[in-house]
Every structure is written in C-alpha cells, then in structure tokens.
Amino acid sequence: MPLRQNALVRPRRLTALALAAVGSLLALAVPDSATAAPAHPARAKIAATPRADAAQTPLSPARRTALIRSAQSEAAGTAQRIGLGAKEKLVVKDVIRDADGTTHTRYERTYAGLPVLGGDLVVHDDSGRTTVTKANAAQLSVPSLSPKITTAGATAKALTASKQDQVRGAKVADASRLVVWAGTGKPVLAWETVVEGVQRDGTPSELQVVTDAATGKQLLAAEKVHTGTGTGQYVGTVPLGTTPSGPTYQLADPDRAGHRTYDLGQGTSGTGTLFTDDNDVWGDGLPSNRQTAGVDVAFGAAATWDFYKEAYGRNGIRNDGVAAYSRAHYGSNYVNAFWQDSCFCMTYGDGSGNTHPLTALDVAAHEMSHGVTAATAGLVYSGESGGLNEATSDIFAAAVEFHANLAADPGDYLVGEKIDINGDGTPLRYMDKPSKDGSSRDSWSSTLGSVDVHYSSGPANHFFYLLSEGSGAKTVNGVSYDSPTYDGQAVSGIGIENAAAIWYRALTTYMTSTTNYSGARTATLAAAADLFGAYSPTYLAVADAWAAINVGNRIALGVNVAPVADQISGVNQVVSLQLDAYTTNTGASLTYEATGLPDGLTISPDGLISGTPTTLGTGDITIKVTDSTGATASVTFSWQIAYVYANASRVDIPDNGAAVESPVTITGRDGNASATTKVYVNIVHTYRGDLTVDLVGPDGTVYSLLNRSGGSADNVDQTFTVDASTQPLNGTWKLRVQDRASIDVGYIARWQLTP
Structure with missing residues (x-):
C-alpha cells in the first residue's frame, strides 16, 4: 500500500477511508480515543529453535511448477475427496512442501465455471491424513446463475x-x-x-x-494498489547488484533475477528510464542526486528478496524466481509509496518538496510484502482481514530491518521513522503501543472491522511486538519501548526471528482471504505447534501475546481441562461423554478421577464417561485430571438423569420449501409436561437466519423456539426452555423446521425433549 496516511499515513483532518487493493503506507483518519492496561516489567525471552522437519523446502521454479501441474491434474479427485459439490472445481494457486513431506496446496475455486471470490482453501496432506482450511465454510450454492442486475x-x-x-x-x-x-x-x-x-x-x-x-x-x-556500491539517503553506503552494459552500468541486479530500478522523472506512468552510471558508484546520500533514491530503492528490493530467501527459502515475492521492478521519483511532491500487483512493481514518491523521498528500507519491505500476501493468503483489504494485511507488511518490514542490520538504519519496531512524513520526527506507527499515533487500536474489539485498515492493523502489530520482545519497558537498538497488555499480565518474548517465522508459516500455510483476528490466532498457534511443538513454551507465548491484545485466552501451565457443559441424560439410556484435557508438561501422561457420577456410569483411564444411568436425580460431578509430574486440574458440572426422549434420525430441510417434522412419542407417563420443559436442537444448516423452528405438543399447540434469528451464523446447537405445562406427557411431540429463504440447505441431525 502506499506510504501516505492513506497508505502508510493519512492527513489527520480527514475521516476514515478504506483503501482498496493498491497498498500504501498511509491512511486517512480521525484519531480514536485509545486506552490500555499498564505496562509490565520485562521478562526474559524464551529461547527456542524451530523444528527442522517443519521447515518449508526451498523449491526451484521448475520444481514448483511441476508440483503445481501435478496438483492441478489431480484437482478433480481432490475436490471429490474433500467433499465439494459437482459444480465446483479447484484451480491450484501454489504448493508448499515441508521437509517431512507434508504438502499444503492452496486453491482458488470456481462454481459452474464462475470464479468464486472468497472461495479459496488450503488442503494439507500429511502421511495420508487430509485437513482443509477454508476461507468460507458455507456450502457453495446459488439458486440462479442469471443476474437481475445488468x-x-x-x-x-x-x-x-x-x-x-x-x-x-x-x-x-x-x-x-x-x-x-x-x-x-x-x-x-x-x-x-x-x-x-x-x-x-x-x-x-x-x-x-x-x-x-x-x-x-x-x-x-x-x-x-497497496501504498507502502552506492550511498542512499536512508541506508547509507551499501553494496548494490548492478549489470555492465558497454561503458556504463545498469541498476539491474543479476543476483536477484535481474530486478531493475527506474527513474520516472516525476512522471506517473510507464517505467521511466533505467538508472545507469559510468563508474558503478551510485548516489551521494543527498536527495539532489537522483541516484540517491535509486540506491535506497534498489537496496530495499535486494534486502527484502534476501530476507525471504534466507529466512524461509522463498524465491522471490511470488516464490517463482521472478523479480518485480521498482520506480523512483514518481510524480511531484507525492508523499507516498505503493505496491501494485497488476504491474508487479514498487513505486516511490519524492515527498514534500521532492526532498523527502519515501524510499526507506521499512517502506520498501512493507510494500513488497503486500505482494507476498497477495501471492499467499490473499487477505481481503477491508474489515479485520484488511487490518491483518496491513499488519503483515509492517511485521515483515520490521523483520527485514533487523535482518539487514544496517548501521544507518538499525532494526526497530517503528514504521516509517526515517521518512518523517509528519515533519516532526515521529514515526507513522508504533508497534509496541499502536495508540501512540492517535488513531490505531492497541487491542481487539468488536468494532475493529469498521476502522480503517491502517489503524485496525494496530492490535496485530502489538501482538507481534509482544511476541518478539515481551511486555514492559526495555531498550532495543537504542530505542525505548514500554508495551502494555490488555489483560494486565506480562508476556515473555521469543525473539523477532521466531515470531516472524510463526507469522510467515501462518500466512502461507493456514490463513485464507477472509481470516479475521480470531482466525489469525488459530493460524499462528497451528504454525507454532508445527515449528516448536504444541504446548511448548513458544506455543504458550503465542497464546499469551494474543490474550494480551484481547484475542482468546492464555493457556495455563500444567494440566488444562476443557469446560464441560451441564448434562441431561435419559434414565436407562446409554451415555458416552469424552472429556478433553491436556498438559503443557512435555511427555507427561494423564489420569482421570470422577466423584459424584450418576449410578451406572464409570470413567475410563483415558477420560471416557460411559454406561447406563439407572436412577433419576441431579447432582454435581467433579473431574480431577493429574499428569505424571503430579500437576492437577479439576472441573465441576451438574448432571441430571431424567426422562429424556430423542430422535437422531436425519431429516433433510428443503431450500425455501415446506416445513419438515421429526417426532418423538411418549408412552406410559402420567400427568402433564413441566413449566420448564427442555428442548435440545441440533440442526446442521448454513445461514440459520433462514429457519423457523417450533415444538408441536401432542394436542397441536405450537411453541416457537427460533424465528429466523442468528443471521448469517451457521447451524443450531442450542437448548430451549418452554412452558408446556398444559400438554399431556403421553403422545407424539414434533420438532417442526422450515427454511424460509433461498440458497442455503441443511438437515435436522438430532433433537431431544426433557418434558
């Protein structure tokens, strides 16, 4: 994205404006009020080395092409294997292979020959086990392919x-x-x-x-459009990749696929003129020398290429060995820089007065990282996914700075600090406390998706800083930071190299175009498990850093037991309840104990409660889980043994059609149902807002349970309470369901009645 405050930066007097797909550094917005919990004392960093078998195998362009062709030839079978519909087809976008042979194939989808925007998915194949990460889990179906709008x-x-x-x-x-x-x-x-x-x-x-x-x-x-030897204005004196051409030299880098740097001469179109020099000594560090900006630009491209290749084996922005190109001196007084995927190029303005070019190293890395995002997860540039898109570029801009290790521009967690857009020496953004810029958010909230993406990137930037360095006051490369946490607890850092490795694997392997903040937590935890092991100290630090920006919970050290909902089971009906527990103590085994179980139920060594309850009543159950180191944890819930009647036969619900019913029949009971009759409903159906769900009593009385509520959320998995005290217990009770809108379909999976 460009660097301005509509990209990197934006004028403060303007209201929030979301930019589309040209990435820049700046954004336009009114400052938000932002509050945060106090900072915390610094903790020691967690030292860890990524597992070698989870590293992505570097692929030559020819090998990558061969893998893509092979995956495409098998795409029809893959679509069938992962349960896609007959009208859906897969188009391979990329293939990643881990050192242990696991492959991650990223696909776009078509439906009846039409491209599906937001239909991207990743198929993970690991030793015969296949899992799928989808951008949208909804069933892909549209009622008509004939548009009403011309x-x-x-x-x-x-x-x-x-x-x-x-x-x-x-x-x-x-x-x-x-x-x-x-x-x-x-x-x-x-x-x-x-x-x-x-x-x-x-x-x-x-x-x-x-x-x-x-x-x-x-x-x-x-x-x-995403807005984002020689001596440069910002990078100092650095080596450059150049190519001899007769008596002159061209700024074309032979070591990085021939990346070329052009002088647009204040123009706004075309490629301009390739930089040339007669003695291969470029620029003098002053903006009056046109080559100076060219040095910054060419070095920024080289440093970004080298970072991705040396850190992750990535062969260029698209991982295909093809170089982008760069254009300096765009327009007049143009205060921004931008990445444009359509031309596969980076463009830089010369700033105010054409003397403050936006050619700093973190600007270059920020903008070109938009290209990496476009080639991988393709995060949509709006809402929470747009904020994650922007944050990804800030994250890798910081990582590139630390990797390059320039004396003239040491690594830091500030964005655009060299270019001085505001004219007061302040950076564009602060990763340790994003709200210091007056507009960015420190932590996630339900309103984050409505904020301009340059400011909704703040929580993810904050997460990355905390994961890299930890909370509290500290000085890194001469810059002082003091990072707060939302939950008031300290966070231990794992170092920027490991933090960036986790984000990169999450981006390239698990994120999709629609990933939001919750999805990013899931993706980074999966990446941390791959690289460092599930529940390792590094994995736990990832969870801590997300909790510190109000996304998810921390994971306690030792034994953790998942909460158990209160249970209702039928007398003389078979019960099977698997408990979920784990320990963060590596290699430790678990044992389970239960007190207060209903008569007829027992617990197995691996946490399965089973049997047939024989006695009516309600009581509290306590489960204690102990690992082999002696660490323990407990959970308590209530269990009611009652007369429960259920129907688990599948009943399909027609799209926008007639109501369907699922019955249960009660016999041998006296009296009426209770005023607190419980109705548990499990319906599998995308877009639950299409549905009406009713309970119909034996005498025909209708009790509304759900009336087209829940909007676009999927499925109904809920217990309702109704006053059915006028109904006789004996007779046939029915669950009646009707789909009242087109497109989405589903079925009644199970329902049960506790009258």
Whole structure:
C-alpha cells in the first residue's frame, strides 16, 4: 500500500477511508480515543529453535511448477475427496512442501465455471491424513446463475463507489465479470468490476467493486494498489547488484533475477528510464542526486528478496524466481509509496518538496510484502482481514530491518521513522503501543472491522511486538519501548526471528482471504505447534501475546481441562461423554478421577464417561485430571438423569420449501409436561437466519423456539426452555423446521425433549 496516511499515513483532518487493493503506507483518519492496561516489567525471552522437519523446502521454479501441474491434474479427485459439490472445481494457486513431506496446496475455486471470490482453501496432506482450511465454510450454492442486475448496472454501481472513494479520472478497466461472492455470509451471484483512476493523493487506483447481481447491493469496495556500491539517503553506503552494459552500468541486479530500478522523472506512468552510471558508484546520500533514491530503492528490493530467501527459502515475492521492478521519483511532491500487483512493481514518491523521498528500507519491505500476501493468503483489504494485511507488511518490514542490520538504519519496531512524513520526527506507527499515533487500536474489539485498515492493523502489530520482545519497558537498538497488555499480565518474548517465522508459516500455510483476528490466532498457534511443538513454551507465548491484545485466552501451565457443559441424560439410556484435557508438561501422561457420577456410569483411564444411568436425580460431578509430574486440574458440572426422549434420525430441510417434522412419542407417563420443559436442537444448516423452528405438543399447540434469528451464523446447537405445562406427557411431540429463504440447505441431525 502506499506510504501516505492513506497508505502508510493519512492527513489527520480527514475521516476514515478504506483503501482498496493498491497498498500504501498511509491512511486517512480521525484519531480514536485509545486506552490500555499498564505496562509490565520485562521478562526474559524464551529461547527456542524451530523444528527442522517443519521447515518449508526451498523449491526451484521448475520444481514448483511441476508440483503445481501435478496438483492441478489431480484437482478433480481432490475436490471429490474433500467433499465439494459437482459444480465446483479447484484451480491450484501454489504448493508448499515441508521437509517431512507434508504438502499444503492452496486453491482458488470456481462454481459452474464462475470464479468464486472468497472461495479459496488450503488442503494439507500429511502421511495420508487430509485437513482443509477454508476461507468460507458455507456450502457453495446459488439458486440462479442469471443476474437481475445488468452489466451496465454493475458498471454504474462501481463508478458510484469510485466517486465515494474520491477516485479521479475513474474508468472501468474491463467489462464487469460475473462471479460468485463468498467473501462474507452465504454465497451469492455477483458482478466484479475494476475501476481505474487516481486516488486523492496521486496514488494510482484499481478499485475492486463487487455488486450483488440480484439486489445491486455493494458487497465489497477494495483498493488493489497497496501504498507502502552506492550511498542512499536512508541506508547509507551499501553494496548494490548492478549489470555492465558497454561503458556504463545498469541498476539491474543479476543476483536477484535481474530486478531493475527506474527513474520516472516525476512522471506517473510507464517505467521511466533505467538508472545507469559510468563508474558503478551510485548516489551521494543527498536527495539532489537522483541516484540517491535509486540506491535506497534498489537496496530495499535486494534486502527484502534476501530476507525471504534466507529466512524461509522463498524465491522471490511470488516464490517463482521472478523479480518485480521498482520506480523512483514518481510524480511531484507525492508523499507516498505503493505496491501494485497488476504491474508487479514498487513505486516511490519524492515527498514534500521532492526532498523527502519515501524510499526507506521499512517502506520498501512493507510494500513488497503486500505482494507476498497477495501471492499467499490473499487477505481481503477491508474489515479485520484488511487490518491483518496491513499488519503483515509492517511485521515483515520490521523483520527485514533487523535482518539487514544496517548501521544507518538499525532494526526497530517503528514504521516509517526515517521518512518523517509528519515533519516532526515521529514515526507513522508504533508497534509496541499502536495508540501512540492517535488513531490505531492497541487491542481487539468488536468494532475493529469498521476502522480503517491502517489503524485496525494496530492490535496485530502489538501482538507481534509482544511476541518478539515481551511486555514492559526495555531498550532495543537504542530505542525505548514500554508495551502494555490488555489483560494486565506480562508476556515473555521469543525473539523477532521466531515470531516472524510463526507469522510467515501462518500466512502461507493456514490463513485464507477472509481470516479475521480470531482466525489469525488459530493460524499462528497451528504454525507454532508445527515449528516448536504444541504446548511448548513458544506455543504458550503465542497464546499469551494474543490474550494480551484481547484475542482468546492464555493457556495455563500444567494440566488444562476443557469446560464441560451441564448434562441431561435419559434414565436407562446409554451415555458416552469424552472429556478433553491436556498438559503443557512435555511427555507427561494423564489420569482421570470422577466423584459424584450418576449410578451406572464409570470413567475410563483415558477420560471416557460411559454406561447406563439407572436412577433419576441431579447432582454435581467433579473431574480431577493429574499428569505424571503430579500437576492437577479439576472441573465441576451438574448432571441430571431424567426422562429424556430423542430422535437422531436425519431429516433433510428443503431450500425455501415446506416445513419438515421429526417426532418423538411418549408412552406410559402420567400427568402433564413441566413449566420448564427442555428442548435440545441440533440442526446442521448454513445461514440459520433462514429457519423457523417450533415444538408441536401432542394436542397441536405450537411453541416457537427460533424465528429466523442468528443471521448469517451457521447451524443450531442450542437448548430451549418452554412452558408446556398444559400438554399431556403421553403422545407424539414434533420438532417442526422450515427454511424460509433461498440458497442455503441443511438437515435436522438430532433433537431431544426433557418434558
């Protein structure tokens, strides 16, 4: 993204404006009020080495191409193997192979030949075991492939969106294309339109607009341009990769796939002129020398290439051995920089007065890392996923700085500190306490997705700083930090190399286009388990750092027992309840004890409670779990043994059709049901807001349990309480379910009645 405050930075007087897919460094927003818990004393760092068998195997371009072709040839079988529908097809985007042979294949999807936006998924194959990470878990189905909104209508909607984003000279790049939108909620038929133009600060715009093809509703408006020997202004004197050409030298790097650096000469289009020099000594550190910016730019590209290759074996931004190119001296007084995936290039402005170019090392690494994100998880540039997209670029910008280890620009956790956009010597962003910039958030909240992505990146930046260095006051490379935590507890750092390795594996292996903050926690914990072992000190530090920004809970040392919901079981009916516990003590085994179990039930050594309860009643059950080191933990819950009647026969629910019923029949009982009759319902159905669910008593009385509530959430797994005291116990009771909207389908899996 560009570097401005619409990219890296944005003018403070403006209201929040989300940028689309050109990445820049700046953003436009009004400062938010931000509060945080006090800082904490520093803790010692956790030292660990990633497991060798989890490292990604470096692939030559030819080998990577061969793996992609092989995966594509097997795509139809893979689609069937992972349970996709007949109209769905997989298109391979990338293949990663770990040292132990595990493969992670990233796919895009089509439906009836249409691209599915938000339909991406990753298939993980490990020694015959297959798991899948999906951007959207909803069943992929649309009722019609005939749009009600015309192409012209979609184009008009997109142009309106570009006006709202203040894009100048807006024009539609190509005709709108029909797609299936699965980015959020249930999939719908949609139009995708790309509008080209110029953003308010002079950054090129490629605004991706997605419009519901049935209603005309705007589903997405995301910017696709992401704004983000020689002597440079910022990097000092550094070695450069250059190529002889007759009596001169070209700024074309033979060691990094021929990466080329151009002088745009204050132009705003084309590639400009390739930098050349007659003696292979470039720049003098002053902005008046045009080569100086070229040195910063070329070195930034080289340092970013080297970091990804040396740290992770990645062969270029797309991992295909192909170099991007860079353009310096863009426009006049242009205060930003940006990555543009469509040209696979980086572009830098010269800043205010054309004397403060935005060519610092962290700017280059930030912008080019947008390219890495686009080539891997493809995080959508809006909402929480947009904040994670921005944070990913800040995270790897810091990692590149530390990896390059320049005397002129030592590694730090500040963003854009060298370029002095604000003219007061302050950075654009602070990773240790993001709210110091006046707009970014320190911690997650339910409103985070509505904040501009440059500010919603704050919690993830804060997570990364805490994971790298830990909480509390400290000085790193001469910069003082004092990082707070949301939960008031200290965090131990694991070092920036290990923290970046975890984020990289999560990004490339587990994240998808729609990953949010909760999903990022899941992805980084999976990555930490791969690299350092589940429940290792490093793994626990990841959980601690997320809890410190209000995402998830910390994991206690020693034995942990998952909470157990209060139970209701039928007298003389078979019971099977598996308890879930683990220990953070490596290699320790667990034993289970239970007190207060209902008559007829026992607990096995591995935590399975089973048997047939024989006596009516309610009591408290305590489970104690002990590991072989002597560590223990307990959990208590209640267990009611009652008359319970259930039906576990599957009943399919037709799409937008007639109601279906599932019966249970009670005989041999006297009197009426209770005023606190319990009805447990388990329905598998995407978009539960389509459903009405009723209990029908023996005399035909209808009790409403669910009336199209829950919106786009999936499934019903819930216990309802109704006053059924006027109903006789004996007779046939029915669960009645009706789907009252199109597209999503499902079935009644089980329901039970405790009258």
